[in-house]
Amino acid sequence: MNIGLVFPPPFDLTQPYLSLPMLASFLRGYGHTVVVRDLNIAFYNHVLSKPYLVRAHQAAVDIARRGNILESDLEWQNLLSRTLTLGPFIANEIDNAKAELRDPIVFFDPKRYARNFRLIHRGCDMLSAVFPTSRITPVSFRMACEPESIADLLKLAKSDKDNPFAAVFTEHFVPDLIGQQLDAVGISVVYSHQIIPALTLARVLKAAAPQLPIIFGGEVFSKMVRLPEVRTTQLFEFVDGIVLDDGRAPLLALCEGAPIDEIPGVVTKNTLKPPSQMPAPLENIDSFGIPDFDDLPMREYLAPPRIMPLLSGKGCQYAQCLFCSESFTKDYAPQSIELVLKAIERLVHDHGATCITFADVDIPPDRLSALADLLLQRRIEVTWSCYARLTRRMDFQLCTKLARAGCRRIHFGFESASQRILKLMRKGTQISVVPDILDACWTAGISPHLFSFVGFPGETREEATLTADFFVAHHQVIGSFNIGAFALLTFAEMYAKAGSFGLESTRTRPPEGDAFDHPYRVRGGMGIDEVKSLATELTQSTYERIIKAGGQFQLYPGNYVCRLGVPPWNSHALAYLSHHGTSFSSVPGRAVELRPGNHEVPIKADFVELESQADGSTLIYNPSNGKLLNLKPRLLSLLECCNGMNTLDEVLECASRDGIASNHAVRALNQAVRQDLVIFLPPNSDDADRLADQGHRITQP
Known part of the structure; x- marks a missing residue:
């Protein structure tokens, strides 16, 4: 067929x-x-x-x-x-x-x-x-x-x-x-x-x-x-x-x-007997063999290194969290470690994979250890990320081995810094061990991501704030985190026990085949709108507190906070961490100094001119940071000289004709560089390689 x-x-x-x-x-x-x-x-x-x-x-x-x-x-x-x-x-x-x-x-x-x-x-x-x-x-x-x-x-x-x-x-x-x-x-x-x-x-x-x-x-x-x-x-x-x-x-x-x-x-439409409400037990997944990517358009994906997904097991070994739909399955089927290694070797040798993202819901520590042992024994050079639980077994010895075997990022279901809420969730995490796990990961060279959410039924605003406080206190050993809002899922165990948690569905009609999260209200607790608002509010304030404490992070849509310069998409983050190292941060100041007299490097303005304002300034859009700015006429005139062909000398000569002193022009251009309004076009591939990882600053001779 x-x-x-x-x-x-x-x-x-x-x-x-x-x-x-x-x-x-x-x-x-x-x-x-x-x-x-x-x-x-x-x-x-x-x-x-x-x-x-x-x-x-x-x-x-x-x-x-x-x-x-x-x-x-x-x-x-x-x-x-x-x-x-x-x-x-x-x-x-x-x-x-x-x-x-x-x-x-x-x-x-x-x-x-x-x-x-x-x-x-x-x-x-x-x-x-x-x-x-x-x-x-x-x-x-x-x-x-x-x-x-x-x-x-x-x-x-x-x-x-x-x-x-x-x-x-x-x-x-x-x-x-x-x-x-x-x-x-x-x-x-x-x-x-x-x-x-x-x-x-x-x-x-x-x-x-x-x-x-x-x-x-x-x-x-x-x-x-x-x-x-x-x-x-x-x-x-x-x-x-x-x-x-x-x-x-x-x-x-x-x-x-x-x-x-x-x-x-x-x-089918002719099926007479209703299917079982419970899923069938997971079968051994070894018969899947090694994933076959041969006819997929690998060059079309938006990533330069070959970032390939892999599954080492289906289901969740823990499967007790009340809020998670994995509690519906309550089953776990790991693939043999030997077959996992064969798949990795195939991806590396046949497809040129440099990074692998494990898609398992959770890889237990003993499997991670066995996987790392084989990767090291066979000297397979590949970096990878995975999902794991916050348990005592994720100690420094294991994290060091995982890092040596290529692990660069681990996603943890942190959920909350309140031990009371973790117990209500049936999460099985002891908050007291989490700082040591994060420190072990970071010291070993692994960037941890922490998933969290607020609004679990019965949680107070004060308990939700504990999670934000934890992120601020431990930001030096956290790679990224997000703060989401509680969702009542149809196939989570929580849904069957909604009444005991004071939850009531607010649907206007029967849930006709609903397989998503339910709108709900809580008797005596935070409502769904308040929870969503609190998640956004806490993310913003947590980010601001970390910046004030000297942390170098950035805030993305979706209540996602990550290290400055590290991409928000998982596979891209893995590629960056593999390329630059876990402690990488695109902090301004690591600059190449370009002096007047350098005739080789063209300068190009990078903005969109929108409309003139009543005060004579011009509204522009900066595509690098997504912000709108008003430029004064003389600065706009200076930036218009940065046409992608003029070198620094030629831009300064253009500024002089407009009555702008050289030192003032250099100062203005440096400000434009800091705001990402101008970029430097490398004249050859060697410069492209050099300039790709570095910022640039113009200085007076």
Whole structure:
């Protein structure tokens, strides 16, 4: 059989998701033909391009001309306004931004990275501006008004007007899939924000090929279809079957000719017996073999080093946390360490992998130790990141071994600094041991990231503040952290015990197939809006306190705080930590001094001129930091001389003709450098390599 495996957007733009390479390897091992398509990176590469964004800007102009302004949606009005003013600039720069994120030299320049990171986000904002009810980012998608039911999701998936995916899928990706002469298509959905894109793809694919069987798999629909309300909807209008749990056996049966209605572990519209509310026990995952990345477009991902994902085990060995959906499975299936090592060797030797991100929910300390031993014994040179629990066994001896074996980043579920709240969560963490673990990681050369959230039922504002206090007190040994808001998940154990925690759902109608977090209110505690506000407030104040204490950090959207100069995306952060070292920080002052008389280095202004102000100044946009500034006429005139061809001498000569003294011009240019308003263009590749890691300052002779 010829089966297609498809992964829809949105997801990480830096590497492929593992489900498709793992299933492809398994099915090919049985002699079946498998066509793999990562529509996530394909979609973003298509829409984040100059031709598409030029059309998006024109669409925004048309919306403004028609006066179709949603007065009540201030967020969208801001997106539209930004698209109208910055759209042409973003369209012109977007292809170069993607190229630089793939460039093995420029990628590691923190200033260029920050500029390109923001351009990618601003490009996504342009899509949100021309699809007013959609909000799309490089890693997520949501509707301005959140759908409350599967019926809402189906309605949105059938819409062409409000759906940014429909036209792109129909015109560019469905013809390719049809052309592969497939016998069936499997679509993997692992995040709730992929539901609308996945349903949209199924809808347009079924319209083009009505007889083509379409199967959904992945965690989201596996859980959703267990709810009886889902099977009474029109979901199966363009989906023929939904795989429960592990997809290996059902897909293999399908490939070997079994009718969909007769395959165990697949729910169809004809299924009479409701599926078990509990998932099947996890099977040994060794039969997946080594993930097969051969037909994935590795050069298209936005990362220069080969950053590859890998899974060493499914499920969570602990699986006791009340708030987490892993408590639904309560199972753990590790892969043999020997097979994990073979997979690493394959990724390094066949694909040139330099960094590996382990996707396991949690790798226990004994497995980490065994993995490190084999990596060291076989002298495999690769850096990697993983997820682990904060336990006493994560001591300095183990962390040192892990660092020697290439570990550069570990993500920990910290959650809270209140021991009372950790006990209520059933987290199993002793807060007293956490400082020693962080110190062991940092001293060994591993950057720890701490996940946390506020608003667990019963938590007070004072207890939430303890978490912020912890981050401030220990910021010197923390690589990054985030403060999220508690979410009540359908398949977390917490949901079944919601009443005992004083939680009440605030849905306006029955949860028709809800597989997401529930809106709720708390009797005698913080409500959901207060919790979300507190998470943002604490993140901002914690960041400010750390900066005041001398910490060198930066704040990103999503309540994410990380070391200055280290990217927020996980795989990019791993690449930076591997390249620059754990203690890297892009602190101003490590500067190359360029003196008048140097005729080799051109200077280029990097800003967008927006509009003249009443006081004679000019409003400009700085793409490096995303800020708006007012420039006085003489400074604007000076920066206009920095055209990318003039050297410093020529810029100063231009300034002199405008009556600006040389020392004043140098001072102004240094200020512009500090604000990232001008950049230096290296004249040759040797200079490119040298300048990529360094800032620049102009000085008087």
